[in-house]
Amino acid sequence: MWSRRPIALLGTCSLVVVAGCAPQPVNSQGEQVKGLYDLFSIAAAVIFVLVAGLIAWSILRYRARPGDNDLPDQFHSNVKLEILWFAIPTVIVIGLFVSSAVVLDRVNDESGGQTIIDVEAFQWGWRFTYEDEDVSVISSPGDPAAISVPVGEPVTFVITASDVVHSFYITDFLIKRDAIPGRENRLPITIDKEGTYGGRCAEFCGLLHYDMPFTIDAVPVDEYETWLDEQSALGQTDE
Numbered sequence: 001m002w003s004r005r006p007i008a009l010l011g012t013c014s015l016v017v018v019a020g021c022a023p024q025p026v027n028s029q030g031e032q033v034k035g036l037y038d039l040f041s042i043a044a045a046v047i048f049v050l051v052a053g054l055i056a057w058s059i060l061r062y063r064a065r066p067g068d069n070d071l072p073d074q075f076h077s078n079v080k081l082e083i084l085w086f087a088i089p090t091v092i093v094i095g096l097f098v099s100s101a102v103v104l105d106r107v108n109d110e111s112g113g114q115t116i117i118d119v120e121a122f123q124w125g126w127r128f129t130y131e132d133e134d135v136s137v138i139s140s141p142g143d144p145a146a147i148s149v150p151v152g153e154p155v156t157f158v159i160t161a162s163d164v165v166h167s168f169y170i171t172d173f174l175i176k177r178d179a180i181p182g183r184e185n186r187l188p189i190t191i192d193k194e195g196t197y198g199g200r201c202a203e204f205c206g207l208l209h210y211d212m213p214f215t216i217d218a219v220p221v222d223e224y225e226t227w228l229d230e231q232s233a234l235g236q237t238d239e
Helices: 004-020 028-061 079-107 221-234
Strands: 115-122 125-130 135-138 145-150 154-161 166-170 175-179 185-190 195-201 214-219
Touching: 028 079, 028 175, 028 185, 115 145, 115 166, 115 175, 125 145, 135 145, 135 221, 145 221, 154 166, 154 175, 175 185, 214 221
Parallel strands: 115 154, 145 214
Antiparallel strands: 115 125, 125 135, 154 185, 166 175, 166 195, 195 214
16 A cells, blocks of 8 residues: 555656646747636636535535434525625636637737738648749648748738648647638737747548648748748749
8 A cells, every 4th residue: 555655746746747748839829828728727727626625525524423313404505605606607707718818819810911821721731822922832642841931920821621621730839720611711820939840630631631741940031031932933842
């Protein structure tokens, strides 16, 4: 039988390890989403501890004791308590709703100058077309697309699909958008850190769903403009 100390130590270590697995967003929108996620997690943890604590207290406080044969009251009411346990959840839900609405409004903000990239998903690949530029990058199974965007500059992906439902997802952005035939979903992103970030389809779309990776290179503006010139000179890449 383990003592309480090793069990507590194991639990603490597990929490530390899990905390280290938390995603670290590389874009301003992802930071806001992570903040909202943390808020919901804290609220859920507090509610769990409070409810579990009250249940445990009730079990211990009102448990049957030896020699106690009296039947407790089966029906009772307390107006103040009933108002309280109605008001508290209402305030919590309203607070979380308002926080979500504010964050979603900020995440979807497209104000300011920006690069617009049309994204078309298909079985089984992606077509990235830069608006106002003679650049189109197409992927296929076994030949993933690689595109570049300017770091620190707003970029909007306009996402759709040509056949079935797909989903545009980059893990490091903490945001995804469904690609739906006949509909455009917009995803504004501002990447704050240089690097190469992998994306994929996050909606099962058929036999080769697993083979739809792509990469996004976030580079300085001058490197991005050079890349655009090179791609424009080639006409079309990654076919």
